[in-house]
Amino acid sequence: MTTPINPRMAHTFPPPVMEARRWLDGVTFTDDNPLINVSQAAPVAPPPEPLRKAIADFALNQPEAHLYGPVLGLPELRAEVAHQWSLAYGGDIRPDHVAITSGCNQAFAAAISTLAGQGDEVILPTPWYFNHKMWLDMQGVTTVPLATGSDLMPDPEAAEKLITGKTKAIALVTPNNPGGVEYLGALLGQFMALCRKHNLALIVDETYRDFDGRSGRPHALFSDPDWADTLIHLYSFSKAFRLTGHRVGAVIADEGRLTEIEKFLDTVAICPNQLGQYAALWGLRNLTNWLAGERLEILDRRAAMEEGFPSLNGWRLLGCGAYFAYAEHPFAESSADLAKRLVRDTAVLMLPGTMFMPEDDPAGARQMRIAFANIDRSGINTLFQRLSNL
Known part of the structure; x- marks a missing residue:
């Protein structure tokens, strides 16, 4: 590339979620061991059906919506x-x-x-x-x-x-x-x-x-x-x-x-x-009522995370709430390397603490973020089994 690049853009780190998705390239997952993706803090399901129908109605009958x-x-x-x-x-x-x-x-x-x-x-x-x-x-x-x-x-x-x-x-x-x-x-x-x-x-x-x-x-x-x-x-x-x-x-x-x-x-x-x-x-x-039900489901998944963490030898839960668990891992390697190994060895995609910390802060190398909103209790139990076997 020969045309100028704004140095402030060039010095900004790449989007972490997109970078993590590239770790999946070339890795094969099986039906018996599918990928568990706890990297992104966003719902993967579409809106509830009544809202989807309302959106369709707006698209058809609300000219100003376009x-x-x-x-x-x-x-x-x-x-x-x-x-x-x-x-x-x-x-x-x-x-x-x-x-x-x-x-x-x-x-x-x-x-x-x-x-x-x-x-x-x-x-x-x-x-x-x-x-x-x-x-x-x-x-x-x-x-x-x-x-x-x-x-x-x-x-x-x-x-x-x-x-x-x-x-x-x-x-x-x-x-x-x-x-x-x-x-x-x-x-x-x-x-x-x-x-x-x-x-x-x-x-x-x-x-x-x-x-x-x-x-x-x-x-x-x-x-x-x-x-x-x-x-x-x-x-x-x-x-x-x-x-x-x-x-x-x-x-x-x-x-x-x-x-x-x-x-x-x-x-x-x-x-x-x-x-x-x-x-x-x-x-x-x-x-309002539907969202209250969604909240209760997320709180139940949060409880499942908190209940399961003691089974992980050496891991320490630092915080848990909303969509996230944030933890210290027990391994000698940096979380940046561990995150890639998790994909290869356990079919788990999560983000390392280095993505959330200054480069000169060593704490990031010991920490991981687990975004659990898109896995239910069964998926959370499977996640803990895989981490236990690492």
Whole structure:
């Protein structure tokens, strides 16, 4: 290749899930020993049949579903999110606080684009969600890692020591990807106070909030009447309603920031997927009970992971929740090498901790992420059998 490459793109690591899929090339799996894929945190099943029928109806009978729509999303969907989120969090969220995006990754990219540029800094707890790190690298924003220790919980006091004049935001994911841990509401409140004290944005990505193991409100951030001066909330409809291919997410922030976000969205996508937005709106209005059942199934799989881990000699479970178990392995080799050996020797595809950690952090070499949302209890038992035989 002789034409120029943006050095920031060239220095950004390849998409981890796509890289892991390439490990399957040339490997043969059998009916007796099929591949167990616990690498990607996304539903592989289509939306439930009633939602698929609704999408087909929208496609046939809603002409505007095939046209450009408002850059910040369908007004009806924005209003429904504002209404349901206000009830769920006990806060005052208006439709003009809500923007619909092409997935939650775009919500993060849009938010960061309004906050930080070349040479600025954003604090991410480690292990981090790799797409957050990738976007910061592409933008020339320095990622400042906040080590979380064996409980995977970020420490506000440790975070404060990392804040400099270049820091623009702290970004948290709860329930956490990749760690699975659920941040306590009090902890999020401490981070809110910290960010307000230093005039930073607090980004809280709650992509997996529908699968939180706790009942009631996960936090009280929105009950603060001045939440919009600090908080930026991100969400994804992909996990709740299995709309991964339709790319529908949301960002909730103050209306002034959404004015800036609108510039970003208009430039990169013009508007979110229209059919996906109608589907998300239909899901919010009609699939509450179905989603409650999905949550219970995921919680049962989480329980199966927690019950099975003691059978693995030398493995240590660090965190488990939402779609994820995050663990230390007992082998001498790096997790990057172990992940490839798992494919060859056990027909298991999972991601190594090195994909979620800074290169100079040795902890990543000892850690693995297991995305268990797409395997049932029987599949989880088979997974443990294969890992035990490794």
